[in-house]
Structures are given as C-alpha cells and as structure tokens.
Amino acid sequence: MHGSNDGFFLLKRLTFKLICAALCFGFSGAARGLDSGLIASTVAEQSFINQFNLEAEYLSASQKANRLSNITSMVHIGSLPGAIIAFMCSERIGILWTARQCCLLWILGSVIFITSHNLGQVYAGRFIMGLGIGQFGVVAPLYLGEVAPREIRGMLVGTYGMSEYLGIMIGYFSIWGASIHIPNSSAKQWIIPQSIQIVWAGLLLFSSLFCEESPRFLCRQGRPKAALHALGRLWNLSPLDPGVHLEVANAQMQLDLERQVTPKIRFIGALKELFGTKSHLKRIALVFVLQCLGEWSGPNSVTTYAPELFGLFGIKGQSQKLFTTAIFGAVKFAFALISALFLIDFLGRRKTLYIGLMIQVIALTYDSIFLTIFSSLSGDSQQEPAVRHAGIGAIAMIYLVGVGWALGWNSIQYLIAAESFPLRVRIAGVSLVTLWHYANRIGISKATTVMLLEHDSLTPKGTFWFFTGMSLLGLLVAWRFLPETSGKGLEETNEMYSSGRHAKSPHEAQVDF
Template identity: 40%
Template sequence: MAGGVKKPVNIFKLKNLDEPKGVFNWRLWFAVVSFGLLGAARGVDEGLINGAFNSKVFQHSIGYENYNETEQANIKANVSAMVQVGSVAGALLAFLVCDRIGRIWATRQLCVLWILGIAIFMGHGNNLSAVYAGRFIAGLGVGQTPVVGPVYIAEIAPASVRGLCTCIFTGAVYLGIVLAYFTNYGAQVNIGDATPNRWLVPTSLHIIFAGLIFMLTFFQSESPRFLIKQGKHEEALKTMSHIRQLPPDHEYVVREIAEIRAAHEEEMEATMGSSKIGVLKEMFLIPNNAYRLYLALTVQLLSQWSGAGSITLYAPDLFALLGIEGTTESLLASGVFGVVKLVSALGCALFLVDVIGRKRALLIGITLQAIAVIYIAGFLTATPELGTVDDYVLPHYKLGPSRGAIAMIYISGVGWALGWNSMQYLLTAELFPLRIRAVSTSLAMTLHFANQYGNARAVPVLLLPLRSGGITPAGTFWFFSAITLLGGAWVWFFVPETGGRTLESMNRLFELPWHQIGRRGNDDADRLDMVIDEKQADMLGGAAEHVDDAREKRVSKEAHA
C-alpha cells in the first residue's frame, strides 16, 4: 500500500477505509468526549426536572396545591417543557453562531447561557414566572448542544468510526439521565422533602456539567472543515495534522484536506458564492439536498412522537402508574431505567452503529420499542382503572402483567437507545454538505425541540381521564404504538445506509430517484465510489506530488543535519 499505510484491524467498524492506525489516538478521543459531554445537557434536564418538581418544597413554593387537577397538569407540563421552548430558539440560533464564530466559541457561549438560566431558576424557585424565564434561558443554551456537538464530532472523526464517535454524544445524554435520576433518588433518601435542598442540590448538576464543558474547550482545536470554509487552509492542515497525530505532509492528512477543499470548492462553484438566501435555496430546491432535509426532519418528527422521550421525562410517574408504589421506589426504578439506557447506548455505539450499520441498528431498536409500547398499551387497556380511578389498588392476579409492563418500560428504553435516539443526532450531523451543514442541522434540531416540547407539554394532559380532557393512559400508549410502527415502515423504505462513508462522499447516496434511495442508494453509491470526479482527481494528484516533494525535502534536511 502506498506510503506504507498499514490496515488496522478494528472490530468496531463496518468498513476498513485504510486509515493509518495513528489516527485513532488520544487527541481524537479526548475531543470526542469533550464535545460528546454536550449531550448531557438534555439528559440532565430530562432526568432532574420531574423529580425536582415532585418535591413537596418546590410545589409549595409555587403554590401548586392551590390549583385544580387540570391546572396542575398544565403547570407541570409548562415547567418541564420550558427548556424545550427555549431550545427551539437555541437550535435556530446555533447555526448563526456556529458558522460565524466557530464550533469552539459556540460551545463556550451556550455554556454561559445554560449556567445563567439555571442560576435564575434556582435563585427564584418561589416565583413561577421566574422559574419559566430561567428554564427558557437555559433552553437557549441546551438547544444549541445537538447542533454544535454532533457537527463538531462528525467533522473531526475518521469515516470508519464516525458513528461510534457521534454516539458518544448520545451516550452522554444517558450519562446525564443516570446521574440526574440517582441524584434525585439520593436527595429523596438523604435530604427528604423538608428543605429546599431537596431540589436545589440535584439541580446544581446542570452547573457542574456546563462548567466542565466550558473548561474543556480551552484544550481543543477548531474543526478543520470550519477553517476550510473560512478560507484558512494552512491552519486547517496544521489542525488536522494535530488531531490525527501525523505530520502535515503525511499522505493521509494531505489527501483528507484535499478532499474537503475539493468538495467545498465544488459546492461554492455550483452555487457561485450565493448569499444566505442562496443557501436556503440550496437546501430546498436542489433535489438531493431537499431529500436529505426530508430525512433529517422526518427522523425528528417520528422519533419524538414515538413516546420514548416522554417515558424518560416522566419515568417516575409512569412507574407509579404501572404499579410501583412510593416516591422513593419510583425514583429508584427510574435510576435503573437510566442505567439500562446508558448501557444500551454504549453497546450501540461500540458494536452496532459502525459494525452492522445505521439502518439495521435503527430497525432493531424500533422493533424492540414497538413490542414494548404495544404490550404496555394492551395492559393499560385491560386495566382501565389505572390513571383514571383515584387510589385504585391492583388485584393480585394482575401483579404479574403489571411487572411485565414495568419490564417493558426498560425494553422500550433499550430500543430507543439502539434506534431513534442515536439516529436523530447521527444522521442529521453527517448527511449534509459542508456549506449547508450547520444551517440544515440547526433547522432539524429546531424541529426536534419543537416536537419534544409538544410531546412533553401534551403527555401529562393526554394521560388524564376522558372526563378531564385526556385520552387515558391506554389511549396515550396506543398512539405511541401507531407512530412507532409507522416509523419502522418509513425507515425501511426511505432511509439509506450512511455508515462507512466520508462526509464528502455522502452526495453519492442521493444520485438515484428519490423513491429508490432508501432501498438501493447504498449499492449505487458503492459503484459510484469507483468513479472519481475529474476535478477532484486533479487536486488529489497535485496533493500526492506535494507529499512526495515534502517527504524528499524532509529526508534531505534530516540527512544534512
């Protein structure tokens, strides 16, 4: 092989792309973990807010007991979902700051917003309006995390392990959830409801994570792809060399930078350096970009309304609904639920997403999720008193099915971690060309948080009895079941396999007519990989000559020394 590049053996990869062994180094993994921790922003909030809200001290401070059942459901939904409201605006803001000030400074400013919002929330817990305002501001920061984190990781990761690297972000979501659940549990056991510390101590976990991520950014380098987009080619080469731990004149580094430059220049030439309005036209009017946007947006829609996010957010309430008695017990069950999701996400990252491919992992996850929510819906249909009759006690003969429904909550978490939750970030981060990557990801994440808000806002009301304006717990889970099945069919027909491809070669997946991409796109792209664009071939040829010249000069200099 040219240049003496060795082919490393790696069981975590779908394809071996002849990457030098040295590219999988500590700098890469340190950067991946640093930006992957941004995923904890969502996880910490989802895991904390329900437990914090259920604290008697917090409820008393906002006068919760003075409202009727429907008003209480609406207040709970508003407090829980206000971060998602802010996140909608944050996701829209993300592409502006991400493309203007870069991935590093975008991360720093979102951490500042995140800390500021949580500080307001913690400092004014006795004022419902201030609670809403603080959580909204925190959402402005949190909403940027699924844009900045996955985009940066996808842009620095070698193609063969890009799925694994991006799924570190997903794993951090569950790390945040696990720590949040067990922090709530520990506060309930050791502090109790007698003091404000019951909800203030767990909530401080937000500030710990935001502060840690902020500090880690000072040890990281800017994305080479962003630098090329800014015209800083020499800096991009040095940065890529630093991240890959290879000399700047190494064949692999030079080839990688040349491919990025060629793809970017091709995009610029095709669009003639058009304005911001031109970027939007590229997104919606160029057919293969429009199809990618369709995939990214539909993933957000179907994943959020499959119900798994709501199960995470309201896990203590759902465990109590299905038969686990007591606040402490439901919090402990929620903590175990978080551990199950974390282990599943790590398993997906290590052994599935880059080994069997994105699409197969997604279909396996959706299948598990569908089995779980259909079982829960059936159990709740057979036990209509749950959630509709106050102080209802399960008869002895239904305890077994109740335990089965509780187990299915865990199985739904496994399915969600293997499927939708990984792909809603991974596919969105890797589908788009460099020129429209940030704005397209931002738009997809805006829809993500809009749907997450709608789901989080609606579920407490949907779970209410018919007399109170809900559709009952059984009706809610049948709704989730229908969306999950619809999502599985959609993935089978429309989503192509993106694993094992460089970001610059992703365009080849979308050369077929739209109705054939999901079923034949990957095979067709593999054939197109054999044909290199003439302009890119010229650039790569020049890059190879540069490598030879640089190598000769270096050897001559070393010999002279």
C-alpha cells in the same frame, strides 16, 4: 480490514485530541439528559411542588397539567432560538468558540433557576438554559461528524446521544438521593441536585481548551493550510500525510464546486438554497419525517414523566418511584453506550435502528394491552396476584422501551443530521433539523401530560397505543428510505440522502478505507 483486527484498528484511530473532542462535544449531550432526568423528578418532589404551587386547589386538572408541562418544556422552548444562534455563531466565531458560549449560557440559566423565588423566574432560568443546551444539539453532532475518521464517525457522534443518558442517570440518582437525605420541607432537596448542571458545564468548558477547531470550518473560512494542521493534530498524523490531504482536499473540492454555483450565503440565503434545490428538499423531507417519527414514538415522554408512568403500573410511594426511575436511567445509559461503541459502526446504522425499533414496538404493545385490560379495574382487583404479575411485566416493558430507544433512534437521529447535508449548507441544514427536532420535543412534552388525562383525552391506554403506532410506522419508513452510511466519507453520505441509494454496510460489502 475485517474480523478480529477491526476493533484494534478503530481504537488506534481514537487519538488524544479525538478523546478531548468526545469529552467536550460528545459529553455535551449530558446537558439535555441532566435537565430531563432532573426536571422529571424535581417536579415530582414535594418541596418543589409546594414552593411553586403546582397542585394548588384553585387549579383544575388541565391547568395543573399545563403548568407542569410549561416547566418541563421551557428548556425545549429556549432550544428553538438556540438552534438559530448556533448557526450564526458557528459561521462567525467557529464551532469551538460557539460550544464555549453554550456552556456560559447554560451556567447562567442554571444559576437563575436554582435561585428562583417565583414561577416566572423558574421559566426565565430554564429558558436561558435552553438557549445554551439547544445549541449543543447543533454544534456537537456537526463538530464530531466533521473531525471523526469515517471508520469511527458513528461511535464519536454516538457519544452525544449516549451521554444524554449518562446525564439522565446522574439526574435521576441525585434526585433520589436528595429525597432520602433531605426533608420535603427544604428547597435544598431540589436545588442541590440541580447544581450538578453548573459543575458539568464547567467541565465541558475546561475540556474545550484541549480541542481543535473543525478543519471543515477552516476550509469555509478560506484557510486550507490551517485545516491541514488542525486535522493532522486531531488524527495524530503529519499534515503531509496522504490521508489528511485527501480528507481536506475532498472538503475543499466540494466547497469550491458549490461556490461556483452561488457565492457565500447567510442564514436566509442558506434556507432559500435548502428549500429551492430539489436534492436539498429530498434531504430535508426525509430527515424531517424521520425526526418526527422518532420523537412522537414516545420514549422521550416516558423519560420525562417516568415517575408518574411507573405509578400507572403499580409502583407506590415517592421514594420507590424515584429509585425505579433512577434504575431506568442506568439501563438506558448502558444500552446507549453499547450502541455507540459496538453497534453503529460494526453492524451498521440501519440494522442497529431496526433492532431498537423492534424492541420498542414489542414493549409498547405489551404496555398498551396491559393498560387496556387492567386500567378499568377497581383498587381491590388491582391487588390480585395475576394483576400484580402483569404489572411487573409492564414495568419491565417500560425498561425495554428505554433499551429500544437507546439502541435505535437515540444515536441515529444525531447521525442523520450530521451526515445528510453538503459542506456549504451543513451548518444551516443541521440548525434547521435541530430546530425541527426541538419543536417536536416541545410538542410531545406538552401533549403527553394532556394525552394521559383520564377524561376528554386519549387516556393512558390510548397514549401508549399512539406511541406503538408511531414506532411501527418509524420502522417501516426507516426500512424503506434510510440509507446505510457506515464506512462512507462525509462528502459521500450527503449524496446518499438525496439519491436514495441504500449502500451496504462495511460488513455487507468490501469498503476501502
């Protein structure tokens, strides 16, 4: 099943119910993207700065940086307990109802944030937003990985990472538009764009009405017949179809084998099993290292602080910075879409990640060299043609950093979490990985503002060299340890993460679907 018929065959597997799943769960990634895109530009808006005293004279440079990082990272902080709540809710009420309560928490937090009168209310609103948004990082890859046919699992899970950049793009452009049409003296300049999050959460909530519960969750609940009917509706096949029966039978068989070892477990018991079993420890160690290398390679920090970073490379004026940042978001979205639709399943996980990381390393190296050579120049010297041309190149490389991330780590990191754990401990494993993912996001978000300071820190050039080194290290580790899971069933992929087998992709060897 190769060649020109591949694309047509894969499109046939994309049923109405799976499209609804992509709209509800896949596009929930826009929650984090909207927040990142909106808050990155909101904190640079003069109306927001004045309202919450972000540049008060009584604050030192480090205090200003800490206040800024507290605001931007508060959603990440709320995401940490959110990942644990996602586990508890998914086990008790199901993945579908968990997604619905995520939407309600996101709406509540957004309302509190946009009605803020002081910094404390800003923190509270964004923390509650994080409780909802953080759960999406668990339930979306988990659900999409469990309902997707193996041939399009990469594409469906990839919609989560792709939609993050759709959210970033919408956030950037809405803030830029508001900055043009609404004066700096009005709080509406940041409140109106932030309100988009309430609308988006409402759309996700509505689309969830057309989704099915995960068949594998129904198996965990001892309802195999309901699982057959749910999977049949998802794949638009009869519950008696051999493919539907085989998928549910494989899930039920793995679950039965695991339950023969130990009975049903809660979160603490699941953690004990995850850390007390050699095969699980191998999965956790590999996935934790990959998640860490991805986050600390820098592109998410570039997204969060894009307006300030474009200023480093010569872009002057707030409106021009915001417009350049908006275009940056559009570029990342376009390449994330290309990765999700055309590369992850066709080219394979490993090759797609290699391409993205090589682009990222080249672009970060250029920017590191630029900052090393030109950051010490005086204002007059920075206006010389050679310096300006080099600065334009540095801006282009920032765009390529986004391209590399969108093609590589952006989607692969969520696929890794969805494919690496067996059914019995999958929810606990994905929750744990997501918790670690958010912890790293908090760390890099708070660290970047301090790392970029000119005195007593890494400085901008040192920060970019650090990002370059982490990207290169990520490329080497992925090349050595990341298995190729394209075209494999979900019950097969988790074994590959513990055995270290580097299976070939469907284009490197024949795979029987």
